[in-house]
Amino acid sequence: MSIRLGLSHIGSRPRTARAHAIAWQILAGAVVAGFIAAIAFQAAANLRARGIASGFDFLDRAAGFEIARGPIDFSSRDTYARALFVGFINTFRVSLLGIALATALGVVLGVARLSSVWVIAAIAKGYLEVMRNTPLLLQLLFWYSLWQTLPAPPDALTPLPGVFLCFRGLFVPSPVWQTDYPWISIERPALAGFGFQGGASVSPEFAALLAGLTMYTAALIGEIVRGGILAVDKGQSEAAAALGLSRIRILRHVVLPQALRIIIPPTASQFLNLVKNSTLAVAIGYPDLISITNTTLNQTGQAIEAIGLAMAVYLAVSVGLSVAMNAYNAAILRRGGRTT
Amino acid sequence: MALNRYWIYCVAVVLSACSGAGREDAAMAPAAEVARGSTATPTLDGVRKKTFVQCGVTTGVAGFSAPDAQGEWHGLDVDVCRAIAAAVLGDAKKVRFTPLTAAQRFTALQTGEVDVLSRITTITFQRDVQLGIEFPAVNWYDGTTFIVRKSSKVKSVDDLNGATICLQPGTTNEVDVADYFRKHKLTFTPVVIERLEEGTNAYFAGRCDAFSQDQATLAALRARAPNPADHVVLPELISRGPYGPGVMPNDLRWIEIVRWSVYAMVNAEELGLSSTTIDRARESDDPDVRRFVGTSDGFGAMLGLDAAWAYRIVKQVGNYAESVERNITPLGIERGVNRLWKDGGVMYVPPLR
Numbered sequence: 001m002s003i004r005l006g007l008s009h010i011g012s013r014p015r016t017a018r019a020h021a022i023a024w025q026i027l028a029g030a031v032v033a034g035f036i037a038a039i040a041f042q043a044a045a046n047l048r049a050r051g052i053a054s055g056f057d058f059l060d061r062a063a064g065f066e067i068a069r070g071p072i073d074f075s076s077r078d079t080y081a082r083a084l085f086v087g088f089i090n091t092f093r094v095s096l097l098g099i100a101l102a103t104a105l106g107v108v109l110g111v112a113r114l115s116s117v118w119v120i121a122a123i124a125k126g127y128l129e130v131m132r133n134t135p136l137l138l139q140l141l142f143w144y145s146l147w148q149t150l151p152a153p154p155d156a157l158t159p160l161p162g163v164f165l166c167f168r169g170l171f172v173p174s175p176v177w178q179t180d181y182p183w184i185s186i187e188r189p190a191l192a193g194f195g196f197q198g199g200a201s202v203s204p205e206f207a208a209l210l211a212g213l214t215m216y217t218a219a220l221i222g223e224i225v226r227g228g229i230l231a232v233d234k235g236q237s238e239a240a241a242a243l244g245l246s247r248i249r250i251l252r253h254v255v256l257p258q259a260l261r262i263i264i265p266p267t268a269s270q271f272l273n274l275v276k277n278s279t280l281a282v283a284i285g286y287p288d289l290i291s292i293t294n295t296t297l298n299q300t301g302q303a304i305e306a307i308g309l310a311m312a313v314y315l316a317v318s319v320g321l322s323v324a325m326n327a328y329n330a331a332i333l334r335r336g337g338r339t340t
Numbered sequence: 341m342a343l344n345r346y347w348i349y350c351v352a353v354v355l356s357a358c359s360g361a362g363r364e365d366a367a368m369a370p371a372a373e374v375a376r377g378s379t380a381t382p383t384l385d386g387v388r389k390k391t392f393v394q395c396g397v398t399t400g401v402a403g404f405s406a407p408d409a410q411g412e413w414h415g416l417d418v419d420v421c422r423a424i425a426a427a428v429l430g431d432a433k434k435v436r437f438t439p440l441t442a443a444q445r446f447t448a449l450q451t452g453e454v455d456v457l458s459r460i461t462t463i464t465f466q467r468d469v470q471l472g473i474e475f476p477a478v479n480w481y482d483g484t485t486f487i488v489r490k491s492s493k494v495k496s497v498d499d500l501n502g503a504t505i506c507l508q509p510g511t512t513n514e515v516d517v518a519d520y521f522r523k524h525k526l527t528f529t530p531v532v533i534e535r536l537e538e539g540t541n542a543y544f545a546g547r548c549d550a551f552s553q554d555q556a557t558l559a560a561l562r563a564r565a566p567n568p569a570d571h572v573v574l575p576e577l578i579s580r581g582p583y584g585p586g587v588m589p590n591d592l593r594w595i596e597i598v599r600w601s602v603y604a605m606v607n608a609e610e611l612g613l614s615s616t617t618i619d620r621a622r623e624s625d626d627p628d629v630r631r632f633v634g635t636s637d638g639f640g641a642m643l644g645l646d647a648a649w650a651y652r653i654v655k656q657v658g659n660y661a662e663s664v665e666r667n668i669t670p671l672g673i674e675r676g677v678n679r680l681w682k683d684g685g686v687m688y689v690p691p692l693r
Contacts, residue, residue, distance in 0.1 A: 049590065064515040064518060064519070065514045065515050065518050065530070066517075066518045066521075066528070066530045067530065068529050068530055068531065069529065075522070076515075076518035076519070076522055077522070145545070148542075148545040148546060148547060152546065167545075167546050167547065168504065168547075192502070193501065193502035193503075194492075194502050194503045194504065194549045195502075195504070197502070204547065205531065282534055283533075283534075283535075283538070284533070285506075285531045285532055285533040285539075285542065285547075287532060291509065291532060294443055294509045294510065294534065295443075295509040295510060295514065295532065297443075297510075298442070298443045298446070298509055298510025299466075299510060299514075299515065300466075300470070301446060301466075301467075301470055301471040301472075303447055
C-alpha cells in the first residue's frame with residue numbers, strides 16, 4: 001500500500017517536489033548545526049573574554065587532592081583523568097550493585113503486594129507509600145544519619161567474629177594473596193589508631209547510598225512488577241491451577257514469563273534513574289563521578305569541560321544500559337513468541 | 341541582527357547551565373575589546389545602574405559573613421562589600437548578598453552573577469592566573485588547620501596519621517591537607533562534603549576525626565558545636581592563606597575601587613581615623629588626613645568617584661580595627677598577624693598619596 005502510494009506520488013507530482021523536500025531537510029539540518037556551532041563559538045569567545053583558559057590539558061595534570069580508598073589506588077600525585085576514572089568506577093560500582101539488589105527486592109515487593117495474606121500485602125503497600133512519597137535525598141540523609149548512631153570504633157558491634165560495625169563503617173576480614181603456599185591468607189581488621197585497620201571495609205557513605213538507591217528504586221520496580229503480573233490474563237493462571245500446578249510454579253512458569261514482556265521496558269528506565277540518582281552522593285560525601293567532577297572543576301576552573309565530560313559519561317552509560325535492556329527485551333519477546 | 345540576539349541568548353543558556361544565571365550585558369561586551377584591556381567599565385556601570393552591589397559571600401561563617409536574626413549580613417568580608425557600596429553609591433546598605441558554597445563561588449563571579457566575591461577566599465597562583473580572577477587586596481591572613489575532639493588526644497597535626505578528615509571540595513584546604521600528609525608520609529581518609537553546614541555536622545556527629553578549614557573559620561564553627569569545650573582548633577597552620585575580595589579582570593576601574601576601599605579602611609586605622617572621629621577630621625590640617633577625607637588633592641575624582649568616598653567608608657563602615665573588633669574579636673579569635681605592621685602584624689598597605 002505504502003509502496004504503491006509512493007510510486008503514484010512520484011508519478012503524479014513533478015520531481016521538484018521531492019527535491020524541495022530534500023532541500024528543506026538539508027536546510028533544517030544546517031540550521032541546527034549552525035545553532036550548535038554558534039553556541040560553541042560564542043561560549044569560546046566569552047571564555048576568552050573572561051580570561052578563562054579552556055581545553056582538556058588539565059586532565060594530564062596532577063590532581064593534588066586525595067580520594068577515599070576504593071577499588072582503584074589513587075594518590076594526590078595521580079592525574080585528574082585518573083581521579084575522574086576513580087569517580088566513574090565508584091559510580092559504576094554503586095549503580096551495578098544497586099540495580100541487582102533493587103531488582104531482587106522489587107520482584108519480591110511486587111509479588112508481596114498481590115499476596116492473599118493481608119498482612120504481607122499491607123506491609124508491602126506501606127513500604128511503597130513511604131518510599132514513593134518522600135524525596136530520595138531525604139532518604140539518603142536518613143540512612144546516613146542512622147549509620148552515625150552506631151557505636152564508636154572501640155565499642156564496635158561484632159555480629160560475627162572478625163566483623164566490626166561502627167560509625168566509621170563495616171569492617172570484615174578479607175583474603176590476601178601470597179606468593180608462597182598456601183597462597184592465600186585471611187586478614188582480619190583490628191582496632192588501631194583512629195579506627196580499624198586491615199581487612200576490607202564498607203564506608204558509611206557507600207552503605208547509605210546503596211541502601212537509599214536500592215530501597216527507593218525497589219519500591220518503584222515493585223509497582224511495575226505488580227502491574228505486569230496483573231496484566232497477565234487471569235485465565236492463564238486459572239488454567240495452570242486446573243492442571244494442578246502449585247502457586248509458586250504458576251508464578252514462575254506461567255505468569256512471570258508473560259509479565260516480563262510488560263515489565264522490562266519500564267524497569268529499564270528505572271535502572272537509568274538509579275544510575276542518575278546516584279549523583280545525589282554529593283550530599284553525603286561519597287566520591288562518585290559528580291563529586292570528583294565537582295572538585296576537579298573547582299580546582300582547575302574548567303567548568304564547561306569537566307561538566308561536559310561527566311555528561312558524556314552518563315550519556316554513554318545510559319545509552320549502553322538502554323541498548324542492553326532493549327536487546328534483552330527483544331530476546332524475551334522472541335522466546336515468548338516461540339513458546340506460546 | 342536578529343541572529344546576534346539568538347547568540348546572546350544561547351550563551352546565557354550555556355553559562356547558566358553551569359552557574360545558575362548568565363548576565364546579558366557581560367555577554368554583549370565584545371571579546372576583542374575586553375582582551376585589549378580597554379577602559380570599559382561594565383561592572384561599575386552595572387552597579388550604578390542597578391544602584392546596589394551584588395556581593396558573593398559564604399552560606400554562613402560567623403565573623404566573615406553570616407546573617408543575623410533580622411536577616412542582615414555581618415562580618416569582615418561583608419564590610420568590604422559595604423565599604424565599596426559606601427564609596428560608589430554613597431550608602432553602605434546598598435548591598436545585596438548571594439550566599440555561595442566554596443564550589444560555586446568562582447563560577448558565580450565569572451558569569452557576572454556577583455560583582456565582587458568577598459568570601460574567605462585564599463589568593464593563589466592558580467586562581468589568579470588560570471581562573472583569571474583579580475584579587476586587588478588582602479583583607480585577612482589565615483591558613484589551613486584542623487578542629488579535633490579533645491577526647492581524641494590529638495595535640496598536633498602529626499597525631500592525625502590514619503585519621504578520617506572531613507573536607508570541602510574546591511577549597512585550598514583540600515589540597516593543603518593532601519600536600520602536608522604526603523610530605524610528612526602520613527595517611528588519611530578524606531570525606532568530601534560540599535555544604536559547610538553538612539560537613540561540619542558530619543564532623544560533630546563523629547563521622548570524621550577532624551575537620552579541616554582555615555583557622556578563623558574553625559574558631560567560628562567551634563562556637564556552633566553542641567558543646568564547644570569538647571573541641572579544640574589546632575594552633576599550627578599547615579599553609580598560608582591570605583584572603584581577599586575577587587573581581588573579574590575586565591573592569592580596571594572596578595578593580596581599583598575594590599582595592600582602595602580595602603586600603604582606605606586600613607589607612608584609616610593607621611591615621612587614627614574611626615567612625616567616631618572622622619567628622620572632626622574634616623577640619624584637620626594634616627595633609628594625609630586632608631587627602632583621605634577629600635578636602636584636598638581630589639583623589640576621589642581620579643577614581644571616578646566623589647571627594648568624600650573614603651570619608652563615607654569610615655563614617656558608615658568604620659576603619660579596619662573597628663571591623664575586626666566588631667566581627668572577629670567577639671568569636672574569641674586573636675587578631676594576631678592581622679594587626680598593623682607598627683603593632684607587630686603584617687597589615688601594611690600602600691598609602692593614599
